[in-house]
Amino acid sequence: MKSITLLSLLPLVTAFNCTTPLFQSLLPPTATALLATPIPANATFTVPTSNIAYPTSPALQRSVCAVQINVTSSPTSAYSFGLFLPDDWNERFLAVGNGGFAGGVNWLDMAAGVGYGFATMSTDTGHNSNNSDGRWALNKEALTDWGYRAMHGSIVLAKEVVQGYYGSQSKYSYYSGCSTGGRQGLKEVEMFPEDFDGVLAGAPAWWTSHLQTWTVKVALYNLPTTSAHHIPPTLFPIVGAEVLRQCDAQDGLIDTIVSDPRGCEFIPEELLCKSAVANQTEAGCLTEPQIETLYKIFNDYVETNQTFVFPRLEPGSEAQWEVLLGAEQPNGLGIDYVRYFLLNQPDWNFYDFDYGIVQEADRVQPGNASAIDFDISPFHARGGKLLHYHGFADGLIPTGSSEYFYRQVMRALLPQGLELDSWYRFFLVPGMQHCQGTPSNVNAPWYFAGGNQAGDLGLRPGSVSGVPGFRDADHDALLALMRWTEEGQAPEYIIATKWHNDTLQDKVLRQRPLCPHPQRAQYTGYGDPNDAASWKCSAKGGLSAQLVG
Numbered sequence: 001m002k003s004i005t006l007l008s009l010l011p012l013v014t015a016f017n018c019t020t021p022l023f024q025s026l027l028p029p030t031a032t033a034l035l036a037t038p039i040p041a042n043a044t045f046t047v048p049t050s051n052i053a054y055p056t057s058p059a060l061q062r063s064v065c066a067v068q069i070n071v072t073s074s075p076t077s078a079y080s081f082g083l084f085l086p087d088d089w090n091e092r093f094l095a096v097g098n099g100g101f102a103g104g105v106n107w108l109d110m111a112a113g114v115g116y117g118f119a120t121m122s123t124d125t126g127h128n129s130n131n132s133d134g135r136w137a138l139n140k141e142a143l144t145d146w147g148y149r150a151m152h153g154s155i156v157l158a159k160e161v162v163q164g165y166y167g168s169q170s171k172y173s174y175y176s177g178c179s180t181g182g183r184q185g186l187k188e189v190e191m192f193p194e195d196f197d198g199v200l201a202g203a204p205a206w207w208t209s210h211l212q213t214w215t216v217k218v219a220l221y222n223l224p225t226t227s228a229h230h231i232p233p234t235l236f237p238i239v240g241a242e243v244l245r246q247c248d249a250q251d252g253l254i255d256t257i258v259s260d261p262r263g264c265e266f267i268p269e270e271l272l273c274k275s276a277v278a279n280q281t282e283a284g285c286l287t288e289p290q291i292e293t294l295y296k297i298f299n300d301y302v303e304t305n306q307t308f309v310f311p312r313l314e315p316g317s318e319a320q321w322e323v324l325l326g327a328e329q330p331n332g333l334g335i336d337y338v339r340y341f342l343l344n345q346p347d348w349n350f351y352d353f354d355y356g357i358v359q360e361a362d363r364v365q366p367g368n369a370s371a372i373d374f375d376i377s378p379f380h381a382r383g384g385k386l387l388h389y390h391g392f393a394d395g396l397i398p399t400g401s402s403e404y405f406y407r408q409v410m411r412a413l414l415p416q417g418l419e420l421d422s423w424y425r426f427f428l429v430p431g432m433q434h435c436q437g438t439p440s441n442v443n444a445p446w447y448f449a450g451g452n453q454a455g456d457l458g459l460r461p462g463s464v465s466g467v468p469g470f471r472d473a474d475h476d477a478l479l480a481l482m483r484w485t486e487e488g489q490a491p492e493y494i495i496a497t498k499w500h501n502d503t504l505q506d507k508v509l510r511q512r513p514l515c516p517h518p519q520r521a522q523y524t525g526y527g528d529p530n531d532a533a534s535w536k537c538s539a540k541g542g543l544s545a546q547l548v549g
């Protein structure tokens, strides 16, 4: 861009006017510039102390102007958003998402965007809380902000600010988020298709009225902790090990990775204690009532007359069960949703849960948060690209909910004569947990620079962006989305990486392609299975796209 090239000849400090008066002059009367501070490259941005959900102060790889803007959204609500505006701008806009019920500007994920040169934005969604605390939702205006209003409003205003600051519009706009961040991306695609050219949506919490209520339901399978059917968290690893024992070989390779849990018929009875044992952890077995609980966890939530409510947790997700199944009561993501989002009854007893709660949630749709408008043809019509992924070892949001979303979109669009492949692709990630990470006994390649992932690498928060050592569109999902959007080259695969020590991004342990659904990665039978080139993406009928390089 011409003006940037000229400006870059000047000393960086005078290139841009990073002051609150400058930003205030770009804003409507409903908005206030709270902060505008130049941060030099490699310095740490100090997060304002009130941020409960995202307190980590990130290092920044480029010099930026760090900005925060407060926006009044109703007489009883306000949201704010943060912006990192790099001096060395790539002329593109990136918005990043949040997690759970977390309210706070996600400065850490924004820092990962700065590494690419994006003008990067995150909204606090209109409240300040950790990711499982929903008490703020008694204010229904705050709930609407969380549902979609803060994200959309922040995007619209941030784009204007970016234009005012640099003197030109962003050439392309992108989104990257996981979990609630995935939901926010899909919600944008559904309600405001003009906002983004490309959306990267991971493990989306899209079906809010069913996911949040299922969170209560699944916990109740394993409660109360004093009952005979309760599986204590100390036994979760025993279930996880048995899943690997039964299912690892099913994909043709014993490598600690279950490529497709659906292809394995897991037999829980193999875990039954052979006789009365004094210590189940030592014996590595489950009682008959505990096996019954396992059946509930591993089966879809279905109501009377086979009404499908929510998919099961996949075998292989056990290493994360502690979050939803390991406590004396259901997670706040379930209880607080019913208490504060839905019923406005802070003393609601979770043992009173029944299907009527789900039906009520469907009726009310608190904050209109659920991303359930499957006719996303307007996003296609504006040329949008959607890249969606979900880990198969996710213990917080069942993998099947993403597959269900994809199929609902098919149902809505195929009858209109619209295929999905040229603009919406969905990737399953064997062995990846919720948004990031892999169980220590699995070591699956999970890193591809998706939402929240970069924050997991590096000893210094914010110091990592993209895929260290593999900064290309074959290994980096955001770069793959950009190549698709800007050059029209759809991702035939994305190569995920696992290092020996992910924190340090030391020696690569394994790389493996992730394939667009419904293709699966298949070992070619030749070469090192830890090398991505030894794999190909294959459709069920045997059609295959041979990997290059």
Ligand SMILES: *[C@@H]1O[C@H](CO)[C@@H](O)[C@H](O)[C@H]1NC(C)=O
Binding pocket: 017, 019, 021, 022, 025
């Ligand atoms: C920077 O902003 C201040 C306050 O709005 C203004 O007085 C000044 O002229 C601006 N400087 C430049 C170089 O734009």
Ligand SMILES: *[C@@H]1O[C@H](CO)[C@@H](O)[C@H](O)[C@H]1NC(C)=O
Binding pocket: 042
């Ligand atoms: C960046 O900062 C870190 C910590 O202050 C320092 O160790 C490192 O040498 C710096 N790197 C560069 C390229 O300045």
Ligand SMILES: *[C@@H]1O[C@H](CO)[C@@H](O)[C@H](O)[C@H]1NC(C)=O
Binding pocket: 034, 070, 071, 072, 073, 077, 078
């Ligand atoms: C943001 O604006 C609202 C008014 O809409 C105000 O109540 C709130 O204190 C402001 N937040 C900050 C951090 O200034």
Ligand SMILES: *[C@@H]1O[C@H](CO)[C@@H](O)[C@H](O)[C@H]1NC(C)=O
Binding pocket: 130, 131, 132, 133
């Ligand atoms: C979140 O906040 C609530 C309310 O303060 C607290 O009870 C809960 O323990 C917190 N959860 C986490 C994971 O910090």
Ligand SMILES: *[C@@H]1O[C@H](CO)[C@@H](O)[C@H](O)[C@H]1NC(C)=O
Binding pocket: 279, 280, 281, 282
């Ligand atoms: C059962 O065995 C495990 C593993 O050896 C041990 O950590 C635990 O304390 C034992 N539990 C009881 C109740 O003895």
Ligand SMILES: *[C@@H]1O[C@H](CO)[C@@H](O)[C@H](O)[C@H]1NC(C)=O
Binding pocket: 304, 305
């Ligand atoms: C289940 O189906 C039967 C037969 O169609 C119907 O009479 C009944 O009302 C249904 N029950 C529920 C809870 O939907």
Ligand SMILES: *[C@@H]1O[C@H](CO)[C@@H](O)[C@H](O)[C@H]1NC(C)=O
Binding pocket: 187, 190, 191, 368, 370, 371, 372, 373
């Ligand atoms: C709620 O969200 C859906 C998209 O998910 C949208 O189609 C609908 O218009 C929204 N309703 C309201 C009242 O905002």
Ligand SMILES: *[C@@H]1O[C@H](CO)[C@@H](O)[C@H](O)[C@H]1NC(C)=O
Binding pocket: 501, 502, 503, 504
């Ligand atoms: C990776 O390295 C870091 C820093 O040395 C260390 O704290 C961490 O425990 C290591 N992780 C593993 C899995 O070895």
